Amino acid sequence: MVTIQSSDVVVPSEITPTSISSLSLCDQIKLPNHGSQLYIYSNTRITDDSSFASAIHTLSTSLSKTLTVFHPLAGRLSRIHGGRLQLLCNAKGVLLVVATCNTELSFEDLCEFAPTYAVPKINYDVPIEDVPLLVAQVTRFPCGFITLGIAMFRAFLDGTSLSNFTSSWAKLARGESLDSGLTPLFDRSKLDSFKLNKPPRFEHPEFLPPPLWTKRDEVMQHELGTALMVLTKGQVQKLKNKANDFGSGHGKVPVRGFTSFEVISGHLWRCMCRVRYLGDASQPTRLNTLVNCRNRLRPSLPTAYFGNATFPTVTETCSFDDIMQKPLGYAVRKVSExxxxxxxxxxxxxxxxxxxxxxxxxxxxxxxxxAGKGREDPNVNVVGWANFSYFKTDFGWGKPVILLPGNINSNAKAFLLDTASGDGFVVAVCLRRSYVDALKKLFFEDIEKHASKL
Structure with a gap:
């Protein structure tokens, strides 16, 4: 369905420093593989082979220039003692793949279809020293859409770093100068442990194994599917009103009020428990997420810090009964805490x-x-991709009309994203395919039910 036209290594346009350096402790806990994003562009003014070839040339040359500034991204990783990783700044480059699709697809089809076929495939059958840290794939569709799939090595950068990189790449592709505020900071020692003579001062449940099913030992053989749901800001406000109403009555609502991320995550958690409920009200469950700690550290990290600064956090372990039967504000408050x-x-x-x-x-x-070795997961893992500059990623084709996770193949994993217009949110959830329709129905019905009780 998709034909690869070319696959080229792009290296920095100028000579860059060579070195071997450690990754931060925050980098080290990330998976040594790639996560991916998919940008979908329409009305690109790329109408024939000639204009497509010109666009690819601009994309490649601007990528080469961007790698001169973000030169560690052109390097490779290697393994050292204890399963840890180190960075080899060696300018081996990133991979740019160009593909075409001859199948006629609607926009709705594209959103369902493209994450599978328009995202770069990574070859992990080679030594890690030969695996690019970033691979980009541009795919042209006959319906006039262009997609850009970006696969980035999880142990090397987080969403903020990737956003800074893609924004810089797009600026150079448009012939603009780079924003000095995006000049990357590579000093990863800022996230080293500073008190090695002391044990951790807190318990850290986020690093402990999550709850398992207590009465489901069967290996999961069910096909996974994706639920894609779009929320308006009005619908989110309804959730906030109901959650804050519960919190104010219990003296627990934070002074700042609940955020959109917190209320959507809490609402999703409740719905996921309900669609997966098989009669065991005491089944333990928790919600996992990541928190960008750049502004939570003292001193804070600059926005341009290039690496991982997102740390995992988990809610208190609750029962299905608590999450399903108690008011929405209960689950939201657990997320907020x-x-x-x-x-x-x-x-x-x-x-x-x-x-x-x-x-x-x-x-x-x-x-x-x-919790996921072939078994269904009673928990929910929510990744927030809102409030980034992804929708400013204009390479001269216009801004993307939607951003999607490139692949969601982990059961009970969800992504929360902005809509392109900024007037709502997209929630993409992976779960058992037989649950998809029930989740979509419950997700929206419960919002109106909450509103009707205000």
């Missing part, structure tokens, strides 16, 4: 915890996979 916990002292304690890990491969395996 898990985020509020991520302050400077707690994050420093987490760094001390990570520093003491002897086998990082075992740690990652336990952290990410203990």
């Amino acid at each position: 898990s985020i509020e916990r991520m302050r400077d002292e707690y994050v420093r304690s987490a760094l001390d915890y990570i520093e003491r890990v002897e086998d990082m491969d075992l740690f990652r395996d336990t952290f990410y996979n203990s």
Whole structure:
């Protein structure tokens, strides 16, 4: 369905520094593989082979210039003691793939179809020293759409860093100068452990195995599907009103009020418990998410810090009955509390915890996979991609009309994104395919039900 036309290595346009350096402790706990994003563009004014070839040339030359500034991204990683990783700044480059699709697709089809076929495929059958840290794939569709799929190595950068990189790449592609505020800061020692003579000062449940199904031991053989749901800001406000109403009655609502991320995540958690409920009200569950700690540290990290600065956090473990039967504000408050916990002292304690890990491969395996080794997960993992500058990623074709996760193949994983217009949110959830329709129906029905009780 998709034909690869070319696959070229793009290197920095100028000579860049060579070095070997450590990754931060925050980098080390991330999975040693790629996450991906998919930008979909319409009305691109790319109407024939000639204009497409010109666009690809501009994309490639501007990428080469961008890598001169973000030169570590053109490097490679290698393994060192204890399963840890180090960075080799060697200018080996990133991979730019160009593809075409001859199948006629509507916009709705594209949103469903493209994440599978328009995102770069990574070859992990080679030594890690040969795996690019970033691979981009441009795919042209006969309906006039262009997609840009970006696969980035999780242990090397987070959403803020990727946003800064793609914004810079797009600026150069448009012939503009780089924003001095986006000049990347590469000093990863800023996220080293500072108190190695002390044990962690807090318990860190985020690093412990998550709850498992208590009465479901069967290996999951069910096909996974994706639920894609679009919320207006009005619908989100209805959730906020109901959640804040509960919190004010219990003296627990934060002074700042609940955020959109918190209320959407809490609402999704309740709906996921309901569609997966099979009669065991005591089944334990928790919600996991990531918190950008750049502004939570003291001193804070600059926005241009290039690397991972998102730390995992988890809610208190609750029962299905608690989440399903108690008011929406109960679940939302649990999410809010898990985020509020991520302050400077707690994050420093987490760094001390990570520093003491002897086998990082075992740690990652336990952290990410203990609940998901072939079994369905009773928990929910929500990743926030809102409030980034992704929709400013205009390479001269116009701004993207939608941004999607490139692949959501992890059960009970969800992404929360802005809409292109900024007037709402997109929620993309991976779950058992047989649950998809029920989740969509319940998700929106419950919003109106909450509103009707105000």
